[in-house]
Amino acid sequence: xxxxxxxxxxxxxxxxxxxxxxxxxxxxxGELLPAYPKxxxxxxxxxxxxPPKTKLAMHRHPYINAGVLLKGELTVVTDDHRKLKIxxxxxxxxxxxxLHFGENATDEPAEIIVFYAGVEGRPVxxxxxxxxxxxx
Numbered sequence: 001x002x003x004x005x006x007x008x009x010x011x012x013x014x015x016x017x018x019x020x021x022x023x024x025x026x027x028x029x030g031e032l033l034p035a036y037p038k039x040x041x042x043x044x045x046x047x048x049x050x051p052p053k054t055k056l057a058m059h060r061h062p063y064i065n066a067g068v069l070l071k072g073e074l075t076v077v078t079d080d081h082r083k084l085k086i087x088x089x090x091x092x093x094x095x096x097x098x099l100h101f102g103e104n105a106t107d108e109p110a111e112i113i114v115f116y117a118g119v120e121g122r123p124v125x126x127x128x129x130x131x132x133x134x135x136x
Contacts, residue, residue, distance in 0.1 A: 022066055022091035027098075028076070028084050033064050034096055039119035046114050046124075050074065050104040058101045058128035063118040065094045072110030075103045099128060 026032055050056065050072075058079065068091045076084045076092070079099035086092055094114070104110040116124040 021068055022093055024093045027093050027095045029078065029082055029095060029098070031095070031098070033093070036117065037063065037119050039122070042118050042120040042122075044116040044118055044124050046116070048112050048114060050102060050110040050112075052104060052107045052109060055103040056101045058099050059125050060097055060099050060128075061094055061116070061125055062097060062122070063116055063124060064096055065114055065116040065124065067092050067094065067112045067114035070111040070113060072104060072108050073106050074110045074112065075105065076100055077103065 024033070069086050069088055071088050073085065073087045076086070076095075077100060078095065084092070118124045
C-alpha cells in the first residue's frame with residue numbers, strides 16, 4: 001500500500017499530524033550514503049528486540065537502512081570506536097558497509113523498527129566473520 005508523502009499536505013485531512021523523523025543524505029557518522037545498488041529492489045522492515053545487558057555481534061549492513069527506537073536505549077559502536085547513544089523516540093540513519101555493533105546496557109529491553117532498502121535475495125546484515133567489504 002502506497003500513500004502520499006509528507007509533502008502532500010493538501011491531500012490529508014487537517015486533523016492528521018505528520019512528523020518527519022529523519023531525512024538525510026548521510027549516515028549518523030557523517031558519511032554520505034551510497035548510491036542504491038543494481039538489482040530488484042526489496043524493502044525489508046524488521047522489529048528487533050534487544051534484551052537487557054546484551055551486546056550484538058559485530059556486523060555491517062550492505063544497504064541503506066534507517067530505524068526508530070520504540071522502547072529503551074541503545075548504543076551503536078563502530079569498529080573505529082565511534083559511538084551513538086539513542087533513546088526511545090530517536091531515529092537513526094544507520095551506517096552502510098562499516099562494521100559496528102549495538103548494545104543495550106540497561107535493565108530494560110530495547111525495541112527498534114528498522115527499514116532496509118536492499119536487493120532481492122541478498123542479506124541486509126552480514127556478521128563480521130563474513131563481513132569483508134570489497135575494496136577494503
